[in-house]
Amino acid sequence: MIGKRFWSWLAVFVAAVYFIVPLLATMEFSMRMRRGTYSFDAYRSVFADQRFAETFSYSVVMALITIAIGALLIVPTAYWVRLRMPYLRPVVEFVTLLPLVVPAIVIIFGYLRLYNSSSWLPLTNTDMGANALLVFGFMTMSLPYMYRAVDTAMRTIDVAVLTEAAESLGARWPTILFRCIFPNVLTGVLSGAFITFAIAVGEYTMPSLLNRPAFGPYLALIGANKAYEPPALAMIAFAMTWVSIILINITTRLQKGAAGAR
Amino acid sequence: MSYLELSHVQKSFGPVKVVHDFNMSIEEGEFVSFLGPSGCGKTTVLRMIAGFENPTGGTIKIGGVDQANLKPNRRNIGMVFQAYALFPNMTVAENVAFGLKVAGASKPDIEARVKEMLDLIHLGHLAERYPYQMSGGQQQRVALARALANKPKVLLLDEPLSALDAKIRVSLREEIRAIQRKLGITTIFVTHDQEEALSISDRIVVMNAGIADQIGTPSDIYNRPATRFVAGFVGTLNILEAKVENRDAATVRVAGRSITIPPANLNGAGDGAAITVALRPEALSLSKSPSSDVALDGRVTSVNFLGSVIRTRMDVEGQQVSFDMFNNPGLQPPQIGDIATAHFKASDVLVIPN
Amino acid sequence: MAATQPLLNRRLITDWLGIAPFALFAIMFLIAPTVYLVSGAFLDPNGNLTLRNLVDLFQPNILAAYIISIKISAASAIGGAIIGFALAAAISLGSLPAWVRSAVLTFCGVASNFAGVPLAFAFLATLGRLGLVTIILRDVFGFNLYATGFNLLSFLGLTLTYMYFQIPLMVLIVTPALDGLKREWSEAASVLGATPWQYWRMVVIPILWPSVFGTLLLLFANAFGAVATAVALTGSSLNIVPIVLFAQIRGDVLHNPNLGYAVAFGMVVITGISNFIYIWLRMRAERWQK
Ligand SMILES: Nc1ncnc2c1ncn2[C@@H]1O[C@H](COP(=O)(O)OP(=O)(O)OP(=O)(O)O)[C@@H](O)[C@H]1O
Ligand SMILES: [Mg+2]
Numbered sequence: 001m002i003g004k005r006f007w008s009w010l011a012v013f014v015a016a017v018y019f020i021v022p023l024l025a026t027m028e029f030s031m032r033m034r035r036g037t038y039s040f041d042a043y044r045s046v047f048a049d050q051r052f053a054e055t056f057s058y059s060v061v062m063a064l065i066t067i068a069i070g071a072l073l074i075v076p077t078a079y080w081v082r083l084r085m086p087y088l089r090p091v092v093e094f095v096t097l098l099p100l101v102v103p104a105i106v107i108i109f110g111y112l113r114l115y116n117s118s119s120w121l122p123l124t125n126t127d128m129g130a131n132a133l134l135v136f137g138f139m140t141m142s143l144p145y146m147y148r149a150v151d152t153a154m155r156t157i158d159v160a161v162l163t164e165a166a167e168s169l170g171a172r173w174p175t176i177l178f179r180c181i182f183p184n185v186l187t188g189v190l191s192g193a194f195i196t197f198a199i200a201v202g203e204y205t206m207p208s209l210l211n212r213p214a215f216g217p218y219l220a221l222i223g224a225n226k227a228y229e230p231p232a233l234a235m236i237a238f239a240m241t242w243v244s245i246i247l248i249n250i251t252t253r254l255q256k257g258a259a260g261a262r
Numbered sequence: 263m264s265y266l267e268l269s270h271v272q273k274s275f276g277p278v279k280v281v282h283d284f285n286m287s288i289e290e291g292e293f294v295s296f297l298g299p300s301g302c303g304k305t306t307v308l309r310m311i312a313g314f315e316n317p318t319g320g321t322i323k324i325g326g327v328d329q330a331n332l333k334p335n336r337r338n339i340g341m342v343f344q345a346y347a348l349f350p351n352m353t354v355a356e357n358v359a360f361g362l363k364v365a366g367a368s369k370p371d372i373e374a375r376v377k378e379m380l381d382l383i384h385l386g387h388l389a390e391r392y393p394y395q396m397s398g399g400q401q402q403r404v405a406l407a408r409a410l411a412n413k414p415k416v417l418l419l420d421e422p423l424s425a426l427d428a429k430i431r432v433s434l435r436e437e438i439r440a441i442q443r444k445l446g447i448t449t450i451f452v453t454h455d456q457e458e459a460l461s462i463s464d465r466i467v468v469m470n471a472g473i474a475d476q477i478g479t480p481s482d483i484y485n486r487p488a489t490r491f492v493a494g495f496v497g498t499l500n501i502l503e504a505k506v507e508n509r510d511a512a513t514v515r516v517a518g519r520s521i522t523i524p525p526a527n528l529n530g531a532g533d534g535a536a537i538t539v540a541l542r543p544e545a546l547s548l549s550k551s552p553s554s555d556v557a558l559d560g561r562v563t564s565v566n567f568l569g570s571v572i573r574t575r576m577d578v579e580g581q582q583v584s585f586d587m588f589n590n591p592g593l594q595p596p597q598i599g600d601i602a603t604a605h606f607k608a609s610d611v612l613v614i615p616n
Numbered sequence: 617m618a619a620t621q622p623l624l625n626r627r628l629i630t631d632w633l634g635i636a637p638f639a640l641f642a643i644m645f646l647i648a649p650t651v652y653l654v655s656g657a658f659l660d661p662n663g664n665l666t667l668r669n670l671v672d673l674f675q676p677n678i679l680a681a682y683i684i685s686i687k688i689s690a691a692s693a694i695g696g697a698i699i700g701f702a703l704a705a706a707i708s709l710g711s712l713p714a715w716v717r718s719a720v721l722t723f724c725g726v727a728s729n730f731a732g733v734p735l736a737f738a739f740l741a742t743l744g745r746l747g748l749v750t751i752i753l754r755d756v757f758g759f760n761l762y763a764t765g766f767n768l769l770s771f772l773g774l775t776l777t778y779m780y781f782q783i784p785l786m787v788l789i790v791t792p793a794l795d796g797l798k799r800e801w802s803e804a805a806s807v808l809g810a811t812p813w814q815y816w817r818m819v820v821i822p823i824l825w826p827s828v829f830g831t832l833l834l835l836f837a838n839a840f841g842a843v844a845t846a847v848a849l850t851g852s853s854l855n856i857v858p859i860v861l862f863a864q865i866r867g868d869v870l871h872n873p874n875l876g877y878a879v880a881f882g883m884v885v886i887t888g889i890s891n892f893i894y895i896w897l898r899m900r901a902e903r904w905q906k
Contacts, residue, residue, distance in 0.1 A: 004711065005712070008707075008711070008712050011702045011703050012706050015720075015783065018699075018783075019783075021742060022738045022742040026741040073638055073641060076634070077634075077635060077637070080631075080635055081635065085635060092635075095642050097891075098646055098647075099646065100887075101837075101884065101887055101892070102884050103841030103858070105841070105883075106880045107650070108865075109649075109653060109876075109880050111645070113653070114649055136641070136644075136645040137645070139641070140645055143646075202731075202732050202734065203844075204732055204843065205862070209865055216732065216733060216844065219734065220733050220844075223740075230737040231740075231741040234734040234738045237733075238726070238734065238738075241726050241729050241730050245725045249725070333806070335806045335809045338809070340807065343800045343803070345798070347798060347800030348804075349819050351819065352819075360805070361808035361810075364809050364810040364814050364818075408808070409807075409808075
């Protein structure tokens with residue numbers, strides 16, 4: 001018994017060292033900017049750089065658009081498949097898992113070949129087109145998580161019964177979808193949304209290959225050219241990850257609470 | 263010298279003492295039930311016998327050998343858990359073979375013994391099934407076979423039937439008892455179902471808050487409860503407050519009248535002492551029989567139809583008395599609000615030590 | 617019968633209309649791009665069927681990229697799986713206080729998502745030439761890490777970095793499987809005379825190996841497709857597949873677009889195989905988790 005607990009503490013301790021030391025080192029490095037003393041100059045410099053705000057807000061906007069379109073696409077689809085075409089479920093699930101199999105860099109490679117300036121749908125020609133491609137790329141990457149989260153939420157509310165109840169009250173399907181289904185799977189949508197957000201804001205490969213002024217490529221650029229700002233940015237990114245994970249935890253707990261209360 | 267002996271066994275979890283001075287001895291081949299409400303420490307005592315918990319005090323001996331320094335895997339005890347606990351990755355046959363395999367038995371021996379065990383529980387035809395392919399009752403029988411395969415010295419069953427539905431519970435408890443008789447294995451059976459305990463045990467230990475309140479045969483426990491707790495827990499007793507009127511004449515005053523009970527039932531309570539008397543529902547009757555010698559008048563407050571019996575509750579001078587009568591379609595049962603008379607024999611009155 | 621036929625068809629049409637937007641999206645932005653690349657891998661520049669591109673994958677620099685990629689992915693997956701499993705076992709079975717468990721799980725949720733460019737920055741600040749650990753080792757312990765041939769931009773460095781998200785992923789996936797081990801199983805085994813080691817060998821390992829091995833493959837695929845960390849950490853100095861592909865997309869460094877498709881196809885094959893085995897093993901593992 002004593003032995004077991006000892007080894008457990010040891011494992012936790014070793015892991016804690018491996019995980020915490022890089023954070024401490026990053027923090028320390030990010031404060032070295034002023035010679036001979038620790039300061040937050042690097043953070044000041046990061047926030048003073050206009051491109052930080054520009055690229056970050058660009059990425060946030062793209063992420064929000066991705067979330068909105070993704071939810072509008074996935075919630076009705078998951079609902080429809082559950083309600084009307086359960087025989088399609090394996091196929092749809094397979095498709096939603098595909099992005100785990102095909103790496104992002106391969107997907108974006110395909111976009112660049114299919115939708116380039118000389119193709120039938122030259123999306124890369126215009127900024128709007130490239131932005132759209134980026135959004136679709138983010139949607140693809142977040143598909144496994146978003147679909148899973150929404151589908152799980154639907155399982156807990158039993159959409160068929162809810163729909164029948166609404167229909168018996170004379171509701172039409174847009175009403176059913178937006179007034180009954182969406183609010184009930186909101187927590188699922190939310191937890192999918194936070195994952196999507198985390199993926200989209202930090203993503204490097206896709207925006208970089210599409211030449212979009214996004215946060216990920218900006219980070220890489222800073223990394224190549226500056227010394228103290230990169231660790232400061234890493235700390236900021238880490239803090240943002242914390243926040244989104246905490247938000248995910250809160251929403252999933254709400255979801256469980258809602259499911260438990262039924 | 264008994265086969266299994268627990269003397270002054272105690273157990274605390276941190277500051278909380280869950281088993282106080284627990285003493286009992288079990289003869290070889292005996293079937294003993296632990297009966298008690300949830301949280302009274304039945305599982306804890308069992309787990310100490312199996313070796314999963316170390317007693318904070320006292321000794322446990324099996325066949326005269328102190329078990330204190332023996333790990334669970336050296337005690338040769340069979341255990342059946344409430345949630346079956348079959349190994350999910352093994353077939354029925356592999357589950358039953360597990361103990362033999364780790365003991366290093368030869369292949370033919372294992373096969374023969376597994377077959378013997380599966381025949382014993384009548385599941386020979388399911389030997390190749392996995393646990394998730396079987397019903398709860400079947401799984402529990404496999405668990406029993408697995409526990410018995412190594413010929414353990416003692417068999418411990420911790421509420422083995424409580425996850426099953428009522429019908430299976432009855433048939434399986436009889437099967438367990440029959441197998442136990444056949445093998446003559448010393449067995450402790452934990453339950454909080456009094457009917458279960460009464461129907462299959464040689465002796466019953468009624469536990470309350472970490473103490474063995476009474477140890478005795480089923481009829482002892484039912485007919486001569488030693489404490490008020492036992493009286494209340496085993497069966498549904500009518501408890502009435504009473505006073506000793508005259509100790510030598512063995513008269514007590516109950517519900518406004520004086521009755522004479524067998525002197526031995528008084529347990530030495532003196533004149534004027536406040537005592538508690540108990541009457542089983544089946545000792546009371548609405549009709550006067552030749553042997554009944556006491557009558558209580560009261561107002562009927564509820565009538566419950568339970569199938570073969572009708573349970574009637576009435577208020578006798580502020581004390582609740584309930585009694586059972588057989589359902590007789592030809593007779594009109596009492597109505598709520600009726601004034602009725604309940605008859606009983608004074609010799610059926612139990613006096614509970616306070 | 618004849619009367620219900622059109623009705624049925626109409627219902628079928630609405631059914632398919634309902635799923636049409638998703639189907640269109642999936643075909644245009646997931647399936648078509650993949651199919652395009654995969655088929656491109658089997659064509660020569662003139663559009664004729666060929667296996668030439670696949671054979672060309674075995675030219676030394678591409679083969680080397682695959683080998684080093686596979687080595688890094690395998691090493692970080694195995695290392696991550698072993699350490700992650702130990703950590704998961706510690707918090708699930710180690711009778712540690714409850715707060716340790718929830719702290720570890722929450723942290724793992726964060727760390728498994730802390731990848732890409734920022735992770736590279738963090739490790740540069742730790743084990744780079746001016747990183748804190750490098751400096752402390754040099755100034756306090758008199759140990760010059762870089763004199764031993766260590767380089768963060770190498771196999772070892774990248775493996776160490778990838779493990780930062782591999783370990784947490786392992787913990788997050790395997791902890792539920794370990795929690796699924798019932799206490800009664802170990803108790804039943806021990807009253808039946810088994811030693812702890814026999815219990816692990818005969819019960820725990822058979823129950824857990826599908827999830828552990830499956831997760832190992834998932835970690836492998838995860839590392840194999842990771843681009844950003846590698847690019848940000850090493851620029852283009854390390855010859856691994858995602859970087860080769862990245863450079864190829866940017867500027868056709870292989871001077872043969874179809875060879876580029878073949879490189880992408882090779883990636884899909886490798887991540888695909890590992891993911892499918894992972895999913896298959898998970899389904900197997902769930903059989904017992906009822
Ligand atoms: N490991 C433990 N740590 C702390 N307290 C415990 C532990 N195990 C049991 N207890 C406490 O000891 C008391 C007796 O528990 P035990 O499981 O023996 O009850 P029981 O009679 O078997 O009840 P039930 O009929 O519900 O199974 C309970 O109050 C329980 O909360
Ligand atoms: Mg118990």
